[in-house]
Amino acid sequence: RKEVEQDPGPFNVPEGATVAFNCTYSNSASQSFFWYRQDCRKEPKLLMSVYSSGNEDGRFTAQLNRASQYISLLIRDSKLSDSATYLCVVNGAGNMLTFGGGTRLMVKP
Amino acid sequence: GAVVSQHPSWVICKSGTSVKIECRSLDFQATTMFWYRQFPKQSLMLMATSNEGSKATYEQGVEKDKFLINHASLTLSTLTVTSAHPEDSSFYICSARDRRDGGLEQYFGPGTRLTVT
Numbered sequence: 333r334k335e336v337e338q339d340p341g342p343f344n345v346p347e348g349a350t351v352a353f354n355c356t357y358s359n360s361a362s363q364s365f366f367w368y369r370q371d372c373r374k375e376p377k378l379l380m381s382v383y384s385s386g387n388e389d390g391r392f393t394a395q396l397n398r399a400s401q402y403i404s405l406l407i408r409d410s411k412l413s414d415s416a417t418y419l420c421v422v423n424g425a426g427n428m429l430t431f432g433g434g435t436r437l438m439v440k441p
Numbered sequence: 442g443a444v445v446s447q448h449p450s451w452v453i454c455k456s457g458t459s460v461k462i463e464c465r466s467l468d469f470q471a472t473t474m475f476w477y478r479q480f481p482k483q484s485l486m487l488m489a490t491s492n493e494g495s496k497a498t499y500e501q502g503v504e505k506d507k508f509l510i511n512h513a514s515l516t517l518s519t520l521t522v523t524s525a526h527p528e529d530s531s532f533y534i535c536s537a538r539d540r541r542d543g544g545l546e547q548y549f550g551p552g553t554r555l556t557v558t
Contacts, residue, residue, distance in 0.1 A: 366546075373532070373554070374551070374552070375534050375549040375550060375551050375552045376485065376534075376549055378546065381546075419484065428487065428490070429475075429487075430487075431484045431485045432484060433484040
């Protein structure tokens with residue numbers, strides 16, 4: 333089993349739609365969780381950290397469910413510019429960051 | 442703040458040659474830098490962790506004699522791909538952790554695209 337698993341997608345949604353991604357992780361001792369965004373042929377960029385109580389940043393909402401070991405990212409009112417690959421990142425063994433395979437989102441006009 | 446640069450941004454080399462990639466933290470000191478490799482449509486795979494002044498720690502399956510890492514200062518780490526072959530063609534990305542930052546955030550460089558012909 334992979335340490336961090338994501339549905340690779342692609343998720344094809346129209347502009348204005350709400351879309352949600354889930355991610356599961358295997359290390360129950362993990363303490364820190366992040367969502368990164370990666371555009372084609374670019375480096376990953378931190379989108380947001382994920383806190384136990386859940387957190388929101390504009391159109392983006394992240395949730396953490398420790399009991400079920402999954403993390404979610406909700407994007408409301410999708411924009412064309414949201415098209416990218418979203419990487420779920422968890423700190424694993426030795427406090428190293430482990431990346432999921434990414435979920436590709438394509439927002440269409 | 443927290444800017445990481447990489448040089449070169451892309452390189453094409455012939456099979457059998459060596460290529461050096463530099464990773465610099467521009468406005469902070471990084472005791473730890475990380476080297477990742479990403480093949481098309483795949484996720485980032487950690488290759489090695491580089492600590493200033495000590496030997497790098499390589500992930501399982503990564504040949505340390507082929508991928509030489511030198512972390513000579515708090516702002517510079519280099520990755521040398523020795524005797525490169527076409528299968529080494531990939532996107533190499535470094536990241537750095539700010540020594541003052543007690544968290545886990547890593548700041549990524551823009552990546553280096555290596556093509557071996």
